[in-house]
Amino acid sequence: xxxxxxxxxxxxxxxxxxxxHFDVEMREENTPxxxxxxxxxxxxxxxxxxxxxxxxxxxxxxxxxxxxCRIVAxxxxxxxxxxxxxxxxxxxxxTNTPGAVTDATADIAMMLILMSxxxxxxxxxxxxxxxxxxxxxxxxxxxxxxxxxxxxxxxGRIGQAIARRCHHGFGMEVLYYNRSAKAVDIPSRQVESxxxxxxxxxxxxxxxxxxxxxxKIIGPEVLAAMKPTAHLINIAxxxxxxxxxxxxxxxxxxxxxxxxxxxxxxxEVPEVLxxxxxxxxxxxxxxxxxxxxxxxxxxxxxxxxxxxxxxxxPNPVN
Numbered sequence: 001x002x003x004x005x006x007x008x009x010x011x012x013x014x015x016x017x018x019x020x021h022f023d024v025e026m027r028e029e030n031t032p033x034x035x036x037x038x039x040x041x042x043x044x045x046x047x048x049x050x051x052x053x054x055x056x057x058x059x060x061x062x063x064x065x066x067x068x069c070r071i072v073a074x075x076x077x078x079x080x081x082x083x084x085x086x087x088x089x090x091x092x093x094x095t096n097t098p099g100a101v102t103d104a105t106a107d108i109a110m111m112l113i114l115m116s117x118x119x120x121x122x123x124x125x126x127x128x129x130x131x132x133x134x135x136x137x138x139x140x141x142x143x144x145x146x147x148x149x150x151x152x153x154x155x156g157r158i159g160q161a162i163a164r165r166c167h168h169g170f171g172m173e174v175l176y177y178n179r180s181a182k183a184v185d186i187p188s189r190q191v192e193s194x195x196x197x198x199x200x201x202x203x204x205x206x207x208x209x210x211x212x213x214x215x216k217i218i219g220p221e222v223l224a225a226m227k228p229t230a231h232l233i234n235i236a237x238x239x240x241x242x243x244x245x246x247x248x249x250x251x252x253x254x255x256x257x258x259x260x261x262x263x264x265x266x267x268e269v270p271e272v273l274x275x276x277x278x279x280x281x282x283x284x285x286x287x288x289x290x291x292x293x294x295x296x297x298x299x300x301x302x303x304x305x306x307x308x309x310x311x312x313x314p315n316p317v318n
Contacts (some may be wrong), residue, residue: 002046002308006056007033008075011226011290014297019306022047042069042092047304049297050082051075052284053266058086065090074317075296075305076287077101078237080210088309094317095303098157100295105286106161109235110169112259113150113203115280117233118142119257122277143202143229143256145170151201152176153194154208154236160184161177162205175200194218198225203233210237220245223255231257235286238263247272250279261286 004018006026018024025045027033032053038060041048048069050056056072061083071093072082079096087094099298115121119142126132126140150166152159155178164173171227174188177197182190191197194217198204204226208214218232219242226232232255234241243264249255251272259280263269266284273279287293303313 002304003044004047004304005041005045006050007041007048007050010075010297011294013294014301017298018049018301018304021301021308039064042067045069045315047071047308049073049075049300051306052078052081054081056082056087059084061086061090061092064092067092069305070308071095071313073300073307073313074288075300078210079317080237082317090103093307093313095300095307095315096312096317097296097303100292100299101287102157102161104289104292105235106165108160108261108282108286109158109162109205109207109233110165112235112261112280112282113166113205113231116233116257116259117145117203121280125277143231145172145203147171147173148156148202149173149175149200151191151197151204152212153197153204153206154178155182155184156207156209157167157191158235159205159207160186162207163181163188172203194222198222198230199227201230203231205233206236206240208240209237210240215223216240216242218242218246220248223249224262226255228254229256231255231259231261235261238266242274243270250276253278 001023004022004024006024008030038056042064046068049129050072069092072087074082074096077096077098079297084094123140124142150172152163155176163174163186167174175189175191175197177191177194206218217240223245257278261282261284303315306313
């Protein structure tokens with residue numbers, strides 16, 4: 001029976017399924033693996049089921065050719081923490097779990113749009129602090145979402161799911177930027193640059209994969225193009241937004257607000273962001289629903305099962 005390492009505690013259903021196919025060891029810690037632990041795991045296990053934070057860099061794979069491990073089955077759709085080229089050079093396959101995360105992540109984007117627009121976090125903090133004195137006609141005035149324009153950066157599965165929610169649920173005009181031409185199944189318009197998109201959007205939503213190609217893709221130029229009344233939403237990866245430039249834009253009120261589920265140096269969140277009232281901050285809740293985490297884990301296990309059965313895994317990373 002193949003020996004598998006699961007790097008973080010998983011839902012019971014996922015563990016039970018893994019144990020029907022493999023000899024499973026699961027770490028009890030919720031901390032990322034250290035480089036030495038990752039190198040050791042490549043030597044000791046036939047397969048590894050890691051997740052965000054387990055930084056399988058080129059250095060980790062440097063001497064891994066001929067190692068026992070043959071597959072890294074990532075728990076999550078984003079895999080910018082795994083150097084896929086280095087893994088491939090060492091003869092190690094990489095898979096991920098797309099599809100399972102789409103709707104949950106799109107839901108969080110919609111929640112952040114609403115929370116940022118309607119100042120929900122600020123309002124809750126005021127109420128919990130005992131500072132609410134009662135309803136009045138000019139209290140906590142925010143931005144109406146229905147009928148506004150959403151600009152989506154990245155029109156993959158998640159971007160399209162966000163677009164459907166915005167169009168069908170809130171009657172929003174949908175604009176998007178994608179690196180290649182992309183036909184979608186709802187009324188929308190593709191825009192030629194992120195800056196052009198930013199200049200038209202009331203809500204600019206980052207929905208691109210992480211990685212070198214998208215690092216700080218939303219930087220000072222994009223933020224400068226946004227309307228003073230606009231909001232930035234990030235449910236992608238923290239480093240797709242230049243966090244320092246965003247802080248400056250928020251502090252100087254060059255944009256109205258932001259809703260963030262991810263951060264550049266996660267789990268570190270700059271104190272200045274934590275103190276700002278015009279920012280909604282979530283602790284990376286994108287897929288944090290039991291059914292979704294179970295589906296992700298089961299898909300990762302199926303990638304492992306298929307690989308070791310000599311079948312094509314459902315979700316290889318190319």
